[in-house]
Amino acid sequence: MSEGPCLDQRVEELVAVQSFEPPAAFREKARVADASLYEKADQDRLAFWAEQARELDWDTPFSTVLDDSRAPFYRWFEDGRLNASYNCLDRHVAAGLGDRVAYHWRGEEGEERAITYSGLLHEVQKFANALKDLGVRKGDVVGIYLPMVPEAAVAMLACARIGAVHNVVFGGFSAEAVRERMAVSRAKVLVTADRARRKGRAAEVKGALDAALDELADLRHVVVVRVGGGGAGAGRGEPCPMRTRRDVYYDDVLASAADTCPAEPMEAEHPLFILYSSGSTGKPKGIVHSTGGYLTGVSYTHRVVFDLDAERDVFWCTADVGWITGHSYAVYGPLANGTTSVMFEGAPDYPDPGIWWEIVERYGVSIFYTAPTAIRACMRWGSEYPAGHDLSSLRLLGSVGEPINPKAWVWYHTVIGRERCPIVDTWWQTETGSIMIAPLPGATATRPGSATHPLPGVCANLVDGSGRTVPEGTGLLVLTEPWPSMLRTLYGEEERYVEAYFSEFGPGTYAVGDSARRDTDGYYWVLGRVDDVLNVSGHRLSSGEVESAIVAHEKVAEAAVVSEPDELTGEAIVAFVTLRGGAEGGPETEADIREHVSARIGKLARPSRIIWPTNCRRPGAARSCAGCSGTPCRIANWATSRH
Amino acid sequence: MRRLLRDAVQDRELGDVTTLNDPSVMTALRARVARAGSDD
Numbered sequence: 001m002s003e004g005p006c007l008d009q010r011v012e013e014l015v016a017v018q019s020f021e022p023p024a025a026f027r028e029k030a031r032v033a034d035a036s037l038y039e040k041a042d043q044d045r046l047a048f049w050a051e052q053a054r055e056l057d058w059d060t061p062f063s064t065v066l067d068d069s070r071a072p073f074y075r076w077f078e079d080g081r082l083n084a085s086y087n088c089l090d091r092h093v094a095a096g097l098g099d100r101v102a103y104h105w106r107g108e109e110g111e112e113r114a115i116t117y118s119g120l121l122h123e124v125q126k127f128a129n130a131l132k133d134l135g136v137r138k139g140d141v142v143g144i145y146l147p148m149v150p151e152a153a154v155a156m157l158a159c160a161r162i163g164a165v166h167n168v169v170f171g172g173f174s175a176e177a178v179r180e181r182m183a184v185s186r187a188k189v190l191v192t193a194d195r196a197r198r199k200g201r202a203a204e205v206k207g208a209l210d211a212a213l214d215e216l217a218d219l220r221h222v223v224v225v226r227v228g229g230g231g232a233g234a235g236r237g238e239p240c241p242m243r244t245r246r247d248v249y250y251d252d253v254l255a256s257a258a259d260t261c262p263a264e265p266m267e268a269e270h271p272l273f274i275l276y277s278s279g280s281t282g283k284p285k286g287i288v289h290s291t292g293g294y295l296t297g298v299s300y301t302h303r304v305v306f307d308l309d310a311e312r313d314v315f316w317c318t319a320d321v322g323w324i325t326g327h328s329y330a331v332y333g334p335l336a337n338g339t340t341s342v343m344f345e346g347a348p349d350y351p352d353p354g355i356w357w358e359i360v361e362r363y364g365v366s367i368f369y370t371a372p373t374a375i376r377a378c379m380r381w382g383s384e385y386p387a388g389h390d391l392s393s394l395r396l397l398g399s400v401g402e403p404i405n406p407k408a409w410v411w412y413h414t415v416i417g418r419e420r421c422p423i424v425d426t427w428w429q430t431e432t433g434s435i436m437i438a439p440l441p442g443a444t445a446t447r448p449g450s451a452t453h454p455l456p457g458v459c460a461n462l463v464d465g466s467g468r469t470v471p472e473g474t475g476l477l478v479l480t481e482p483w484p485s486m487l488r489t490l491y492g493e494e495e496r497y498v499e500a501y502f503s504e505f506g507p508g509t510y511a512v513g514d515s516a517r518r519d520t521d522g523y524y525w526v527l528g529r530v531d532d533v534l535n536v537s538g539h540r541l542s543s544g545e546v547e548s549a550i551v552a553h554e555k556v557a558e559a560a561v562v563s564e565p566d567e568l569t570g571e572a573i574v575a576f577v578t579l580r581g582g583a584e585g586g587p588e589t590e591a592d593i594r595e596h597v598s599a600r601i602g603k604l605a606r607p608s609r610i611i612w613p614t615n616c617r618r619p620g621a622a623r624s625c626a627g628c629s630g631t632p633c634r635i636a637n638w639a640t641s642r643h
Numbered sequence: 644m645r646r647l648l649r650d651a652v653q654d655r656e657l658g659d660v661t662t663l664n665d666p667s668v669m670t671a672l673r674a675r676v677a678r679a680g681s682d683d
Contacts, residue, residue, distance in 0.1 A: 174666075529645075532645060543645065560645060560648055562645055562648045562649040562652050563649070563652075564652045564653050565653070574652045576648060611675055611676055612675075613672055613675060
């Protein structure tokens with residue numbers, strides 16, 4: 001008899017709980033179990049950041065911490081030199097940890113590869129030499145467009161080793177998105193795959209790009225990883241069309257490359273990568289991150305937010321490397337800290353919705369970091385899948401990507417964490433590089449739906465439109481002091497950088513673009529993008545708040561709300577709703593949901609109409625949208641994810 | 644992606660759809676939005 005139904009009953013009981021203390025057993029062993037880290041950062045913020053930066057290995061130690069003389073173009077640790085790939089690999093091998101597993105890679109069809117730190121270092125050196133052989137030099141941009149295979153991490157670290165700037169494009173994006181991102185960054189080389197496997201099928205990748213790539217004047221070479229039919233490096237599927245002189249196979253260039261490639265010390269401010277963010281308006285922004293500051297931010301937050309014990313923990317961040325979450329917490333943060341991670345090629349529901357929990361059990365995952373949209377998909381599939389696996393290795397859970405609705409939080413806490421694992425709800429952005437607002441799991445009492453407090457070293461505030469502090473209630477979220485892992489500029493668009501982030505409140509205050517609420521105890525509740533605020537009859541409501549209320553209805557799986565102009569009320573709320581089990585909605589359910597929202601928030605928040613997008617998919621289109629990363633592709637599902 | 648839903652509801656020209664694997668899904672969605680509108 002499955003314990004699924006008992007767990008579901010417990011979820012209903014816990015939904016009413018407002019605050020969760022760190023479990024005593026967790027707190028006893030936690031890195032940080034009190035407020036001391038906040039006090040230390042408050043006493044001398046720059047000294048605090050310098051101390052975090054000194055956890056890294058510097059070829060040339062820095063003597064200055066922050067240079068703000070050209071604000072908002074901030075510089076951190078400017079006269080120091082270091083190499084990101086050295087910090088992620090060589091120093092661990094030198095410390096005798098070469099046999100430690102860096103990645104337990106799991107292929108879609110169950111293939112396994114255990115990649116040690118020394119194995120990863122070997123391949124990174126060879127690929128770094130291969131890139132040099134292809135003419136890549138320090139400062140050149142290298143595009144990466146790969147599925148979740150170890151070669152994605154190898155390519156990123158190989159770039160870092162020689163000072164090339166990587167520009168990763170999420171593997172689910174279209175050929176046009178790749179073309180645009182390569183064109184604007186003037187990429188010299190693109191690393192991609194022959195095919196990508198998805199739920200038992202293999203889709204052509206490189207062949208589908210060729211027409212778009214032919215338009216790129218700066219692109220000299222395309223390196224093709226043979227994912228083929230049998231998992232990364234395991235075999236060769238059908239040959240893929242290759243352009244003479246331009247296209248080369250990854251395994252071929254690796255075979256002919258020299259074994260040793262010393263890590264070149266980089267200036268701390270040397271760009272480590274560009275990552276394009278879609279943003280809510282206009283063309284994508286090329287967010288530029290530095291070497292020293294970025295690595296400081298991701299390694300520090302990975303240690304304290306996840307209470308990391310690299311000797312013991314197995315860390316799994318489910319994000320694709322194509323997102324900032326994948327850069328910071330599937331590659332650079334964990335590797336800089338010598339962590340063992342899981343990397344999974346596949347979707348969370350293939351071959352069945354128990355696969356994630358099978359993987360947790362198989363590799364003994366202790367820290368699990370995923371997105372609310374995935375958690376809601378798991379809820380929809382049912383508690384019996386996680387209940388069928390031994391999840392006792394888990395000790396900490398994380399959430400990222402959007403504010404988590406309280407119902408999903410409680411389900412995660414109960415069904416996955418078994419009330420034993422603290423949840424760290426992390427707020428941050430592509431621009432911030434690393435986590436900004438989150439609990440310290442051994443010290444902070446958590447509240448479902450709140451990312452709690454700014455981390456030690458991070459200064460946040462809520463302000464009104466004129467910049468005055470809003471001590472309590474709803475305001476605009478701002479970051480009031482620079483931090484090491486902040487973006488440095490938008491690639492090739494310095495004016496747009498200033499305009500987008502520092503024009504509203506001046507060069508000293510980073511305008512996040514999110515609205516948030518601060519409660520009487522100082523907890524931050526991020527509500528959503530400022531342009532997602534709804535204005536109904538003069539009352540401001542957040543899209544996320546209304547969505548949370550709709551999702552709390554027992555029949556509802558996912559919801560996304562937007563506004564439309566309304567003569568009477570200024571704006572009216574339109575809701576896109578999908579139902580559990582894929583059921584089709586009708587007028588009765590619509591009335592029921594309207595009543596439900598009215599009861600939870602108020603009559604004002606009732607959607608004026610509900611659209612059921614379940615059947616909008618074109619028959620046969622397995623993935624109609626790129627961003628849902630494996631959750632069933634329903635419009636409202638991806639509508640609630642921020643990308 | 645909320646931006647695209649807003650565009651569909653407000654019957655505006657769609658913004659950047661290059662991040663969609665299958666942009667035709669927006670056509671189908673628009674049809675549904677229009678139909679829902681005519682039910683009112």
